[in-house]
Amino acid sequence: MPTPNPSLQAVALALLIPLTLLSCATSADPPRDADPNNGAFVTTLGDDTLAVEQFERTPAKMTAQVVLRTPAVTKREYVLELDETGALQRYLTIISDPSSPADTSALSLGHTTLAGDSLITILTEGGEENPTVTRLATAAHGGVLPFLDMIHWPFELMLTRARASGADSVTQDLFAGERIVPFVIRRVSDNVMTVQHPFRGTMDVRVDDAGRLLHLDAGATTRKLIVERVPSVDIDRLAKAFAERDKAGRSFGALSGRGEASATVRGATIHVDYGTPSRRGRELFGALVPYGAVWRTGANRATHFATDRNLVLRDLEVPAGEYTLYSIPAEEGGLLLVNTQTGQGGTTYDAALDLGRVELTRTALDESVETFAILVEETDEGGLLKLQWGKTELSVPFTVE
Numbered sequence: 001m002p003t004p005n006p007s008l009q010a011v012a013l014a015l016l017i018p019l020t021l022l023s024c025a026t027s028a029d030p031p032r033d034a035d036p037n038n039g040a041f042v043t044t045l046g047d048d049t050l051a052v053e054q055f056e057r058t059p060a061k062m063t064a065q066v067v068l069r070t071p072a073v074t075k076r077e078y079v080l081e082l083d084e085t086g087a088l089q090r091y092l093t094i095i096s097d098p099s100s101p102a103d104t105s106a107l108s109l110g111h112t113t114l115a116g117d118s119l120i121t122i123l124t125e126g127g128e129e130n131p132t133v134t135r136l137a138t139a140a141h142g143g144v145l146p147f148l149d150m151i152h153w154p155f156e157l158m159l160t161r162a163r164a165s166g167a168d169s170v171t172q173d174l175f176a177g178e179r180i181v182p183f184v185i186r187r188v189s190d191n192v193m194t195v196q197h198p199f200r201g202t203m204d205v206r207v208d209d210a211g212r213l214l215h216l217d218a219g220a221t222t223r224k225l226i227v228e229r230v231p232s233v234d235i236d237r238l239a240k241a242f243a244e245r246d247k248a249g250r251s252f253g254a255l256s257g258r259g260e261a262s263a264t265v266r267g268a269t270i271h272v273d274y275g276t277p278s279r280r281g282r283e284l285f286g287a288l289v290p291y292g293a294v295w296r297t298g299a300n301r302a303t304h305f306a307t308d309r310n311l312v313l314r315d316l317e318v319p320a321g322e323y324t325l326y327s328i329p330a331e332e333g334g335l336l337l338v339n340t341q342t343g344q345g346g347t348t349y350d351a352a353l354d355l356g357r358v359e360l361t362r363t364a365l366d367e368s369v370e371t372f373a374i375l376v377e378e379t380d381e382g383g384l385l386k387l388q389w390g391k392t393e394l395s396v397p398f399t400v401e
Contacts, residue, residue, distance in 0.1 A: 036212060040233040041152050044226050046280025048252060052233045055153040060084075064153040065235045069252035073098060073242040074107065075235070078153070080146065086161070087142025088114050098239035099247065114142055119175060138178045147174035147181050152227050155205075155213050159185065159193065163211025197221060199347070222299075222347065223255075224288065253278075256299035263376040265383035266400040268309035270376050272325075272385075275299030275346065278371045284390040285329050294337070296346030297327045297387065298372060304342060310401040313338065313385070316356040318398075323355060327387070329394065333362040336385075336396050360387075360394040367391075 037058065043051040055064035059082070066076040075098045081090040093110035105127040112121040121136040145154045154174065162170040162185040170185045184196040193211075195203045201221030206214045216227035245251060261272040275298035282288050289295050297303045302324040311318040318338060326337040326349055338355040341348075368391050375386040382399035 036208075036210065038232070039156075039212070040230050041213070042228050042230055042233065043150065043152065044228075045224060045255070046278075046282040048280050050225065050252065051150055052235065052238050053151060053153050054233050054235050055156065057156065062153070062157065066148075066151055066153070067098070067235060067239045067242060068150060069242055070150070071254040072251060073239065073246050075239045076151070078146075078148075080154075080157075083142070085142070088112075088119075088144060089142075090114075091146060097243075099243040112146075114140070117141065119144070121177070136178050138175055138180065140173070140175055140180060144173045144175045144180065147176040147179075149176075150223070150225070152213065152216065155195070155216070158183065158195075159205065159207055159213050160211040162187075162193065163207065224282075258301075259298075259371075259373060261374050261376050263378065263383075265376065265378045265398075268307055268311065268383075268400040270311075270383070271306045272303065272374050272376060273301075274303040274325075274372075274374050275301060276371050276373070277389075279368070279390055285392050286331065289329055289389075291330050291334070292328060294349055295327050295329060296349075297325050298346065298374070300346055302326075302342075302344050302346045302348065303374070305338070311383075311398050312401060313396050313398045314358040316358045318355065327360065327394065329360075331362075333360040333394060336360050336394075358396055360396055363393040363395065365391045365393050 038056045040055070041051075041053040042049065043053075050070060051066060051068045053064055053066045055062060061082065062080045064078045066078070068074050068076060075096050077094040079090075079092040080088065083089050091110075091112040093108070094106050095108040096106045097104065107125065107127070109124040110121060112119055117139060119138045119140045121138070123134045123136065124131050125134075126132045145157055148154060158172045158174075161172065168187045172183050172185060174181045174183055181198055183198070186194045186196070188194060191207055191209070193205045193207055195205055197203065200223060201218070203216055203218045203221060205216045208214055213227070214229045216225070218225040256275045256277045259274050259276040263270050275296070277299040285291070303326070304322060305325050306322040307318065308320050310320055313336070316338065322342050324339045324342055324344065326339060328335045328337065335357045337357050339349065339353050340355050341350055341353045365388065369388045372389040375388065377384045377386065379397070382397060385396050385398060387394040
């Protein structure tokens, strides 16, 4: 029996479920007797499991069963049918609630076919009693593959295609609804590739000699996921186990929600809207949030800061209005960046639009803060803006004019 992969042991311990629900695997390649056309992926974020996938591949078809845990547990079934050239012919999706009775209708049904130079998708949602049917038409070619956020079985096809091409760089189009998203796959060495997401960053992947995905590290992207291949997973039992965790109030939850901080300080009304990523056992400042690099100071949409009175952050004059906040964390504190652009995503930052930058003070917290938080507090001198995550607090004082 192979030695269990330590990361899979951690997954099982975190879930408080038997390791037997996840097939044992070594930290190198799958066992030699494993069927190369059948496999499973376990996706983790920090110390928690985000998704499990079981898939089977033939020249004309790929089927997959997936349990995705965010924002609530769903079981998903996929069937992708291909012609003799590998072009997409039909694509079916079924999304259901594993905690519902077996005869309950699916949450969502999708049926996509290739008609000439278009993908035609019929999406039915809302169950049998009050269904909503949507028809989508997307200009596309037969070589496209589905894009499924946080799900990676299509990568198996994408990477083996790239390997078979013999090229050092290949662009693979993926479709999501009415969007076509180009991914760039680059060969680094015989068994190492990179996959560049068009706006989230670059993933490092390890593949076997046929290009089948063995390990994916998205630590350099905004998703920060790790994907490992194992021989198989028990999809039905895991779906039930994860659904029970949801019922017990221990769900995975949203990857990052939104938080708000509002306060009245010396007559000034201050409001902050920000993303709320969770720690999930990860090392934060200096690792997940690198020192010396611009950080969105939250997640997803840029952090927005509004005041109805003029403020002075340290020595930076901030007129009444709305701004976005970024930061450059450092071991000793770092900098808070006040930017005049608003309405943008968190990865959109233009230094030319900075109102200014001020120093942050770093303080160690006694208790760890699991979910990133921004606080606005009144002090004897004026106010204090605090950024808290893990056992670190970064703060900057301000006064009201």
